[in-house]
Amino acid sequence: MIGAIESLGAWCNRHIRAFGLGFRFFVAMLSKVPSALRRRRLIRDQIHFIGNYSLLIILVSGLFIGFVLGLQGYHTLSTYGSEESLGLLVAVSLVRELGPVMTALLYAGRAGTSLTAEIGLMRAGEQISAMEMMAVDPMARVVAPRFVAGVIAMPILALLFSTVGILGGYFVGVRLIGVDSGAFWSQIQGGLTLFRDIGNGMVKSFVFGIAVTFIALYQGFQARPTPEGVARATTRTVVSASLTVLGLDFLLTALMFGGG
């Protein structure tokens, strides 16, 4: 009995400690962002690493999601005889939801894991300690540029995902199935609004970019400096970043589109 209460207390303590550590890490990272912004070369290299190398998986996934949306949407809408709304269905679901969320999940898998592994191995190889010895702040030199690059790259990737997805839906819906192309585009034009749909989608992808990049960097920095520790940290990055993205997505959707 006493043991159970003790373990509950220990569990609470551990989580409160992790929360505090995470918050301190976040604040320390944000305070180094201005100095990181002056090192444009570092940020550029990280955008290249995070953004350009994620491009292939994002574009291919977007294209196939668009294909599938076109097919499934057509079959559902044709039972109501309103195949013309296919364009709107594809565009709204991509721009509002699938674009930001799928991109964030893929980004966590593609870029988040590599950030965690990189920083975790830097710690395991004591490179971080070596930097501190040389009076180089690892927060400013290693962590903050990666954070800035991730936050910049994520909305761009989400926009590309949505665009390619709409083109994929167009290809399947109009070229293969034969929905009228004028109706396809005019429905998109009539239904999609710049600030309510595209703007909110961009806000989402921006928030997801902050969340996923922060989780990846934090897990890397907190990883136990052993091969096993780095492996666990990488797994934790994917799991907690995905769950955070889905939870945040519900919150943001409720704030943006819910109720009113």
Added chain:
Amino acid sequence: MNSKRTDLAVGLFVIAGFAALLFLALKAGNLAALTLNTHTYHVTAKFDNIGGLKARASVRGAGVVVGRVERIDFDNQTYQAVATLELNDRFHFPKDTSAKILTSGLLGEQYVGLDPGGDPDMLKAGDRIESTQSAVVLENLIGQFLFSKAADTSSPAADSGAPAASSAAAPSLAVPSLSTAKPAAKPAGKASP
């Protein structure tokens, strides 16, 4: 060299992002216009009511897509809507072609249907389609239906009243008695002449 290449790649990445934003912001609209704009001619048509017709809706002859609605304006003199139709120049229609606004499916997109006439001269660029038929507005249709329904129910009532009263007085009696029900009063008045 390597640094320059990284610069180029990152620059391209950012430009691609802005291009995607631009594409979405223009609501993916200009792309279709570019593909169809090659060989077209424009004609106009005036409608009393265009209903839910939108720019970029299709123009169909016998159900086949032959063009697009390019834009829709309002004419201040005649208080009518002016639709500019962009037709593919592979398709020709007689001068006395009539245009009507139709709906595909029950709740579908509205489009302009062209019914060819018998004139030997063909429509040319800049011509105006003279005979048009407006969109069917559901509220008007329901209103008409209710009126005709009321007219149907009022006439048997008048007939049944006729044998009881003297035949000459029957219509004049029937109308005031019905006028208590307000919507029924109008069609009854309409039906009697």
